[in-house]
Amino acid sequence: MKQKVLQVSALTKRFPGVLALDDVSFDLEEGEVHALCGENGAGKSTLIKCLSGVWPVDTYEGDIWVNTRRAQFKHIKDAESAGIGVIYQELALVREMTVAENVYLGNEPTNRLGKIDWPKVYADTQSLLEKYNLDLDPTSLVADLGIGQQQLVEIVKALLKNTSILLLDEPTAALTESEVDILLDIIRDLKNNGVTCVYISHKLDEVMQIADRVTVFRDGASIATSHIGNIAKAEIIRQMVGRNIDELFPRRSSSPAKPLLSVTNLTVFDPLENNNCLEGISFTIKAGEVLGFGGLMGAGRTELVMHLFGAFGNRVSGEVICSGKSMHNSAPIDAINAGMMLVSEDRKRYGLVLEKDIGFNQSLASLARFSQHGLLDHHAETLANKKLFKSLRIKAPNVESIVGGLSGGNQQKVVLAKALMTQPSLVFLDEPTRGIDVGAKLEVYELINQLTEQGKAVILVSSEMPELLGMSDRIIVLSDGKIGGEFVSAQATQEQLLQAAMSHG
């Protein structure tokens, strides 16, 4: 019997109108990787926040024991000194500082006069990096690192504080597959060094690879804890959603009709990077079609959809024709008027006004429809809001709930609702299922089917190859800003896509 480093008993946490954790019991064995699975809003992040002192001890009921001592965290600092570190999905690094500066931010070693001992900062960071086999330079600027590497910096930062329990809340949501592999290796290393990890992810393949045990949450309650060897993926899914799911990618293709958007020889200049980020891109998408875009991180997929939507880059050459209209020098509002709509990959930054309510966000891009003589018709607006709120099954008390308080997946649904409300004929979905659970993913896929059946077209950007293969009709793979290959999904394999993704550059 291994020693329990952390035990939670009868934990209950309420928000106004929501029972986020319902009598949860849960424990961690020393040195294990313990996965938490569950649908959006099941309460996983809330548990993490209770364990890490974000929610102080008097805001929930129940007990938390760390190494047989009753924990009463009032602040994040209390949890840190008990050896609990957290990696959140959103990175909290200062981009203009170096790796070492970030790692030691707030903990800078000083001499008696208060002068920071910089050589020590850099030397210690270096040795920490070496200890965990991390390939990072302490002197590089965080802004110059990829998302995956930034994630590593976060981990090193957490480890610095003598962390023995590391809580990772969807650490891989923004990573590409190769970066995920690196992260999983690091977690294995940590494990060998005696660190116990809690691992939250909606990607069950990762969970099956890395976890020793898995606990499934549903509606705030912990349903079951199992050893990973004793449970199949399908069973985890069943526990999560409470029913069997037969098909993970239920694409129903409809017969493509007239061309909606055609792009010829598009070259786009990126003023920030001062180079051409897209070169010679040509493709057509027809009504009723799902066109997938694959490629590695930085291949230019997001840049492409953002440019087509009028939100990024300067066009050097090429032509974009949408429903017969030539789109040039357009702003997002022109794109929306031409029937396009974008769901961005970064919902917090580009998608939502977090401090406002669901209704405010959903109708923001469609207000023109609800204006009469310059005044808003709240009646019609609320009706439309409620309708989408219901049909997307957003989990919240009502459309007047503040978006910032929703779980990640439900926030994503609000962004989707905003897009759908503009009644677009061409939707760009940039990583639409990032951070959302199996059930919600199915709902998004179902939505894609419905859109194409109504004669609309979808451009789907995704880093998850099974999703790309399963949900697109055709796939274009970008490689370093150029087209690396074009495939009919039904005949393509993951290996072919990967090869195409590395064909240039």
Next chain:
Amino acid sequence: MNQTKLLRTYSMGIALVLIWLFFTVATDNFLSARNLSILSIEMAVTATLALGMLLVLLPGQIDLSVGSGVGLIGGIAAVLIFNHHWNAFAAMGAGLAVALVIWGLMGTLIIQYRVPAFIITLGGLLVFKGLFWKVIDSETVPVVAGAGDNALSLLTTHYLTPAQGFLLLAVIAFFVIRASVRQRSQRAKYGFELESSSTAILKIFVALQALLLIILVMNQFRGIPLSVVVLGIVAFSVYIITMHTRFGRYLYAVGGNKEAAILSGVPVKKVIIGAYVMLGGIVALTGFMQTAYSGASTTTIGNLMELDAIAACVIGGTSLAGGRGNVLGVLIGALIMATLLNGMTLMAVAPETKFIARGTVLALAVWLDVYLSQKAD
């Protein structure tokens, strides 16, 4: 926890009551009809400007130049009337036009050419002050040529007759009740939370009683001041703009998350320039009122008014980062600022102490708001 939230919502209202109690005890005539009438005019000027400020604070901008602007625009009107014998309406029209153009230009510089609002309007503060002094030649320019009144001077010297006051109340009561009934039936239809009908009736009743009380008190002196009616119209318009128009929604969206707003097709540039143009119009109106209140345009008119306006907004719960704030809060904030000044004047407090007291109250108010909001979470 719920109590903290309630406390936070009503904290500034409570603070206002405490301040009023203090001055009632500390002075003999704070609650006299005459003083309250004066206070209402002073508040009308501060609040009008603060409501304009709200329009640019909501999308996350700021304007430090409004005080100088008040002086300049009032000065232009006074000079046109006194030195050039213009009709007061024409003079005000000219002032208004100048303000709209200037503020439109500043808005354009800020959003089109990306010079931070703080810098542009700090420049404006200096430039307009210089222009102002040039326009009035650093002298005192009366707002009426010869004896009598004109449309400009009447802004702060005209009062409604008692009968007109009561009529106004009746009209307001009718519309408030109608709007409330409509809103309740809609919310009920959507299954939203509804306060019990007795609370709703009580609220309206209390509000109308308060209004009646104000009218009764004002009628004891000279009647409702015209400037208060002007404030009422401005407040109602800003309320409609912020809560019931697309433009208003966009103000909040731009302040809450500018990038998300752009990707939602919000015409951010138009929204920001529009907010500044509206502010320009309000600056002109405040300029006329403030100059009329002094009876003449002099070099000190508008001094530090930008800070009173910002303070009123912030005390009223407006976020300087944008995205949060409303008309009622700003009105309460303006009343607090105006009361402080008025009460301390009655107490014959030295000017230096006045500054210190006002600054302290501002800092305290914001600290209290932050403190309560942290506790409420």
